[in-house]
Amino acid sequence: MLVYTVDSFTDEFFKGNPAGVCVLGNPVPDAWMQSVAAEMRHSETAFLLGAEDGGPYPLRWFTPVTEVALCGHATLAAAHVLYSTRTVPETLEFSTKSGILSVTRDKYDLISMDFPAKVLQATTPPEGLIDALGVKPVWTGKNVWDYLVEVESEEAVLAAAPDFRDLEAVDARGVIVTARASRAGADYVSRFFAPKVGVPEDPVTGSAHCALAPYWSAKLGSDRLVGAQLSQRGGVVRTTVRGDRVELAGNAVTVLSGELHV
Template sequence: MALRIVQVDAFTDRPFAGNPAAVCVLPSPAGPAWMQDVAREMNLSETAFLNAEGDGYRLRWFTPAVEVDLCGHATLAAAHVLWEEGHLSADRQARFQTRSGLLTADRRSEWIELDLPATGPVPAPPPAGLIEAVGVTPGYVGKTRFDYLLEVASEAAVRTLQPDFRALAGVEARGIIVTARASTPGFDFVSRFFAPRAGVAEDPVTGSAHCALGPYWQGRLGTAEFVAYQASARGGTVRVRVLGERVRLGGRAVTVLRGELAAA
């Protein structure tokens, strides 16, 4: 039986921007090897797989190379598909059981707000080869639950960064977040995210990174609400609210492709 698969651009209000994710709503749980094959075929930074479970859905995320423990943009895309395709009524909360616990999504007019765990960094020495591979001298290095976070001197330094991806793939880290205070009006901070070790050289807009960036910039700037911009080639805007051990991320989403997976 063919399965419907939907491609969504997340953290953007226009097609061909933000971060694309594929979303597949399954009639029952599927095997991880098959899901990994589909994710490799889709060749996007993440593919999300959902099946009904309890009062919500079981949600799993795969890059073309590995299953990951937390992915914000594919969660945003999954919630968007559930509402747009009629799996959930517009006034119902989307509830997801994941490897990072219960995550929820609520509609806020044209925006979707995710409730995710905070993963703020603690100061840490950089792993061998990191600074050389990134190609910039940071003013701060910290480690989050998943990644390393580097603060650099300026927004321009973030935007012009050209990492050595081959070298970065050899660094012991799922991903690298590089951030700076924003100089562009309307934004509080900017960032980029690199994860060649997980099969994604540069992720266009990374929800899970903002689970770390929110608490980090709360400590630096003394406020708990931000408008952030991820300065990849596609770019994307993320609203961030830090609420203790949780982070609320707001973003928009646009469907760009609907199709059928024939090799189901």
């Protein structure tokens, strides 16, 4: 059984967000996948089954402690592994808990993923959220998964120092902190914290951009934007809003490949 570590949303080694990719020959128990994800210790590990009769590839994602319904960087990693190791069409489809996800690679090895938009609704921050983040909010919203807190500047995003124990008590998958970018080459910046699902700070979060892209596209008046995630590793997500869908595009590099002996 083959296993990989892939750095997603980057074209440099040791940048972006590392994801595990496990290529399965046959279906396996959920508990086994959870154990492998805990052993890999990446924020997400993707489990990929071979496609049947040209159909979509079954794909699931696990953090070290739980399964998640959508993961951008591990989907990008899984697609990168297929493109790198097999003869496959330039457009791939994955069957997931979030429906059929389509992925395409261009001639520059930029991989684009068609994801559902997760539009935010303005909300009053729940008790403890802002204190746990230690920021001054400009706007707060929520979608089916996450809270988003806009702050006044890129510097405020960088300065955020959450209390992860308190943040874990917030009833949401995670919390996005974001602001308009001041750096060249980006339109908005963000960080993503998800201690409730075992990921204190995620280096680059594709699924968070399903909320960030429509939010900033509406504010900035453009369907095509570039988001920079300001974790220690850092990474870039190129976004295009198309109605109720968001295209997330980025590069990926394989850091490790090997065999799983269990």
